[in-house]
Amino acid sequence: MIDLKIFILLLISTFPTFISQKPYCDRTCPGSILTDLPYPFGFSAGCEIPLNCTPNGTVSIGEFSVQKVNEQELLVSVPSKCGRAVEALRGLYSDHYAPTSDNAILMENCTEKVRTCSVPETLIQPNLEVIDCGGERNASGNVSCYSDDRRSMFLDYENVTKTGCRFLLSGMVVKIVGDNPAVSLNVQVVRLGWWVKGKCECSDVAVCTEVVSPVDGGGGYRCECEEGLVGDGYKASSGCRKGSSGCSPSKFLFGHCEGSERAGILVGVVVIGAPLIACLGLIYRYIRHRTIAKSRGTSSRRLCEAKGITIPIYSFKDIEKATNGFSDKQKLGTGAYGTVYKGKIRKAVDFSRRHSEVNLASLAIDRIGKGNLDEIIDPFLKPIEDVSTLNSIRKVAEVAFRCLAFDSDMRPPMTEVASVLQQIRASNFAS
Structure with missing residues (x-):
């Protein structure tokens, strides 16, 4: 029989679910540096975009670990590795995210040199000196770099596989600095753009960016609050508001709310939650009383049915x-x-x-x-x-x-x- 105090604690811990009446989304990964993920990310089936949380606290997509998650992008670690099949890149495509066109994909063992890279070879070579693939890289270089048309939003996976390269070595994120031809590189990573499936469901004071999925061609969108407002911009989440921070019931329970916002959510929890907890507590006590009474009655009958014992049973x-x-x-x-x-x-x-x-x-x-x-x-x-x-x-x-x-x-x-x-x-x- 569960203790009444434990029952109430379990009720309080799941109280945000009762308020929102939506599937619960666990946004924490114990031991990970990525804590309290923003909407729509999380680590359970109730999240719009579920990610993997490993027992050692690593957030991952397939075999690749996630370094950064924010309102615009996912940054995934793709460390340099010899002999990794180029098809491994397919694991970074889903119906919610895909590599963006500002990635440069480094591949090796190609049938011919790929010449579509937006990164000068003089910048690529220094980042490959630490990699030794058994001496197979010849003087002319057996490493190819593929970049897509930057006017498109996402990297075309079919074009990558058509290059004739067998192995995925690593990746780079290429950023153009100002109006000059200078570039900024983030090496051994791949940048993923993400979207929520369906038509725009943004706050009235949020900007909606429509997205066409490169995987199935379906529609999607991302929301962003207008300048001067805070929040994630989604109607299904915190929306947009004035102020420096938002206080949802889940953030309140984890101590992420301050000032008047914390007081406001506390009043709401007390007004709505107190009667609910009291009602459920009475139901629990009634069920517990009935269970104990039934158990005692069963024990008494068993004792009285034993051989040679005739004990009359009377009510209280x-x-x-x-x-x-x-x-x-x-x-x-x-x-x-x-x-x-x-x-x-x-x-x-x-x-x-x-x-x-x-x-x-x-x-x-x-x-x-x-x-x-x-x-x-x-x-x-x-x-x-x-x-x-x-x-x-x-x-x-x-x-x-x-x-x-x-x-x-x-x-x-x-x-x-x-x-x-x-x-x-x-x-x-x-x-």
């Missing part, structure tokens, strides 16, 4: 009435297991009077002392005849016999009971 109201509300005049005494009362219970069928003074502890002591364990053990255990189980039952009965002693000085401490039970368990495993 019958016992309360028979003892005049547990009057002191009906009290027989107080023993090790509570107070014992005498009472007369009138059955509705024949109005005959029966006296009931049942002490289950005395009953158990009597049966254990006489060796009649089969009259009090669970009927489920009776068909079992293997020596190991029978010995375990006898040893547990001996411990129970000592624990049921009327004189408290004769009862063993719980540490000793635990030790004896552990020894019984160990001997059972050994056999």
